[in-house]
Amino acid sequence: MRPLEGIKVLDLTRALAGPFCATMLGDYGADVIKIERPGAGDDTRGWGPPFIGEESAYFLSVNRNKRSLTLNLRDEQAQQIFLKLAADADVIVENFTPDVMTNFNLGYEDMKKVNPGIVYCSISGFGASGPYRDRPAYDQIMQGVSGLMSITGDLGGDPQKVGIAVTDIGAGMWAAFAVMAALFHRNSPSGNGEGQYIDLSMLDAQIAWMTYQAGYYFATGDAPQRLGAAHPTLVPYQGFKGGDGKFFNVAVGSERLWERFCRGIDRTELKDDPDYATNGDRVNHRSQLVQMLEEHFRSKDADDWVADLQAVSVPAGPINDLKDVFNDPQVQHREMLLEMPHPTLGSIQQTGLPIKFSATPGELEKHPPLLGEHNRQILNDLGYPDAEIDQMATSGVI
CATH class of the missing domain: 3.40.50.10540 (Crotonobetainyl-coa:carnitine coa-transferase; domain 1)
Known part of the structure; x- marks a missing residue:
């Protein structure tokens, strides 16, 4: 039945x-x-x-x-x-x-x-x-x-x-x-x-x-703005481009993940930088951090970055087209x-x-x-x- x-x-x-x-x-x-x-x-x-x-x-x-x-x-x-x-x-x-x-x-x-x-x-x-x-x-x-x-x-x-x-x-x-x-x-x-x-x-x-986007409006009285592939309250939480021109997503949703992220991309010094110590700091310095990461991610292919981040249990994944999706083993x-x-x-x-x-x-x-x-x-x-x-x-x- x-x-x-x-x-x-x-x-x-x-x-x-x-x-x-x-x-x-x-x-x-x-x-x-x-x-x-x-x-x-x-x-x-x-x-x-x-x-x-x-x-x-x-x-x-x-x-x-x-x-x-x-x-x-x-x-x-x-x-x-x-x-x-x-x-x-x-x-x-x-x-x-x-x-x-x-x-x-x-x-x-x-x-x-x-x-x-x-x-x-x-x-x-x-x-x-x-x-x-x-x-x-x-x-x-x-x-x-x-x-x-x-x-x-x-x-x-x-x-x-x-x-x-x-x-x-x-x-x-x-x-x-x-x-x-x-x-x-x-x-x-x-x-x-x-x-x-x-x-x-x-x-x-x-x-x-609209859930949390409506919640932001209720809290501030300001209409949320477009951010492309980025998240309004988490950084880094967006899409990036690898050196091969392919895009991938990263989702750093906690301070524990931020520490792992810094290890995964071999930039451990970022963890101790006061501009990026907490998510609030990273949101306030979004533009400079994202620009730095964009430059850094050009050094390797997207799939390699995804593998490095997944190896340290940071949520990351390719931005697939539908051909990729329906050929994916999962x-x-x-x-x-x-x-x-x-x-x-x-x-x-x-x-x-x-x-x-x-x-x-x-x-x-x-x-x-x-x-x-x-x-x-x-x-x-x-x-x-x-x-x-x-x-x-x-x-x-x-």
């Missing part, structure tokens, strides 16, 4: 935040039915290049462990099909702009009448309330609005976005956590079997991730690169499952579905005969 065996999820999401949430649930055993627009599907089916065959690499990356059902939710018959699905579902996840589902008569209040135990999670850019509720949102917009871009980039340089859509992915992770919390409450004695509505905002989710040992069969592509590579349960592990059971691949299977299970399914396909219901 996987931990979410028996949980049925109706996934009405597209792009990234919602699909990532539903994939997390599917990876650990939930039966996820991805409901898509007939003829078009999730927007990301067309996001490319790159494509693998005719499939978008983007879509393939966040839609495994799902079955695909096409429904034109503007059609009354399609709405009735959705209601039948919802009657014994556990979870609905959607990321339309607020009120879209209500306008289809498929909002939470409608679903609660059909299934009082439903957990209904709505993911949107700004949430279901407030002055910005109707604004459209994509990840880059939210990285800017949330303040994330203001602290990302080089000192004195332009604001930069993070290299992956962390506001989308973070919202998806918060949503998966919220769904699990709501299911736990529903199934507890105090929950009485009742579901609830979850209002998940990408803005809220990203601000919650990554491979942890099964974070997997392959799974696909009906039109032979096999595809996928990132592995990050949570390793001892008793109920997840698995890559279902390939990212073809558009409408499971229409007949799902509708047959609901009691629709093949002839009626053919008629619905012809008339555009599915």
Whole structure:
């Protein structure tokens, strides 16, 4: 048994935040039915290049462990099909702009009448309330609005976005956590079997991730500034370049590590220099210390420095590209690169499952579905005969 065996999820999401949430649930055993627009599907089916065959690499990356059902939710018959699905579902996840589902008569209040135990999670850019509720949102917009871009980039340089859509992915992770919390409450004695509505905002989710940077603002009243690869309160704690032009990271997070660091780079005299005696001293003299270290690190290749520092138990590591990452022996040992069969592509590579349960592990059971691949299977299970399914396909219901 996987931990979410028996949980049925109706996934009405597209792009990234919602699909990532539903994939997390599917990876650990939930039966996820991805409901898509007939003829078009999730927007990301067309996001490319790159494509693998005719499939978008983007879509393939966040839609495994799902079955695909096409429904034109503007059609009354399609709405009735959705209601039948919802009657014994556990979870609905959607990321339309607020009120879209209500306008289809498929909002939470409608679903609660059909299934009082439903957990209904709505993911949107700004949430279901407030002055910005109707604004459209994509990840880059939210990285800017949330303040994330203001602290990302080089000192004195332009604001930069993070290299992956962390506001989308973070919202998806918060949503998966919220769904699990709501299911736990529903199934507890105090929950009485009742579901609830979850209002998940990408803005809220990203601000919650600001943690210590927000703490610095609360403490000083000053907005934190961009520091490139450096840390605002620890020195040296950043990236450096070796003599071969490759970059590596160093993380000196304590005075004990500072002493080891000085030994590891063969500069023990720095340990006794009053300008660098404590982390506070090093922060106050950041620019001169970093400049000195940058010059010193040009004397050897990056991998050699990493080996020297690791030999004295100082956290250090290469700055890998993704080719390096997926050829790394630790990554491979942890099964974070997997392959799974696909009906039109032979096999595809996928990132592995990050949570390793001892008793109920997840698995890559279902390939990212073809558009409408499971229409007949799902509708047959609901009691629709093949002839009626053919008629619905012809008339555009599915």
